[in-house]
Amino acid sequence: MNFQQLRSIREAARRGYNLTEVANALFTSQPGVSRQIRELEEELGVEIFERNGKRLTGLTEPGKGILHIIDRLLLEAENLRQASQEYTGEKRGTLAIATTHTQARYVLPEVVQDFRSAFPAVRIALQQSSPEHIAEWVISGKSDVGIATEGLSQFDELVSFPCYSWNHVIVVPQEHPLAQRESVSLEDLASQPLITYDIGFTGRSHIDDAFNQAGLATDIVLTAMDSDVIQQYVTLGLGVGIVASMAAEHSLQPGLKCMDAGHLFAPNVTRLAVRRGAYLRSYIYEFILRFAPQLRRADIEAALNVAKT
Secondary structure, eight states: OOHHHHHHHHHHHHTTTOHHHHHHHHTSOHHHHHHHHHHHHHHHTSOOEEEETTEEEEEOHHHHHHHHHHHHHHHHHHHHHHHHHHHTTOOOEEEEEEEOHHIIIIIHHHHHHHHHHHOTTEEEEEEEOOHHHHHHHHHHTSOSEEEESGGGGGOTTEEEEEEEEEOEEEEEETTSGGGGOSSOOHHHHHTSEEEEEOTTSTTHHHHHHHHHHTTOOOEEEEEESOHHHHHHHHHTTSOEEEEEHHHHHHHOOTTEEEEEOTTTSOOEEEEEEEETTOOOOHHHHHHHHHHOTTSOHHHHHHHHTSOOO
């Protein structure tokens, strides 16, 4: 039994049993992956995967239990590597942060700047995507920390912590009729072409939920991941924008007016997640505490080591 065999099993399950993708991820050949899987099955005396001819189609019942053990073994192997670097006083390394564009653009710069001043030998890798991909990256070990909205709390493999809450705001050209209103209603917005985030990004579900619960149809004419892009199209007169409050606070484009929407849409909670059972280097804790100073290291350590029931 070796780690390459274990990684082949894990990646096959993660990548939908597509051995070409597994081979690419492990920088090897497809026949090599097949051989690693078959050799471990022969050593264990059990079929881990269901097959249709030579093609893998799923996990057997024993395979599901074995995969869980393999995940733990590979996680502990990575924990051992991280611990050895920590205990030998090695202060260098990479902090991989998976997050959304909004967090990376508007919230993280000051935190990253402060962290870099304290840990100049640590390289930071910012990876931007949707909350679902962010969760996958943290679970797989590609990222150390994930920062996104409430969706991170839905994954059993992760431990997530609430960091801060925020609301959406409405942005319109200063000459727009809605700009003259003291307060804007959902009915007002539903009568306008709207520009907001892609589904799955930056609290979009709370926007959709509000209109659905009010029984209002919407005309969403353009969506984007980037608040700056949304604002740009609002300035062109394509519609009324709904963006995250921090985007408008940090970079409201000239000619636009920002209007409160806290009474229209449910508040959003930004969460920070790490993989359950992972060993975190001291500098990772330091980053977390800079991002969410209300947290305590002891509480994070305790939560990491609690098994999900």
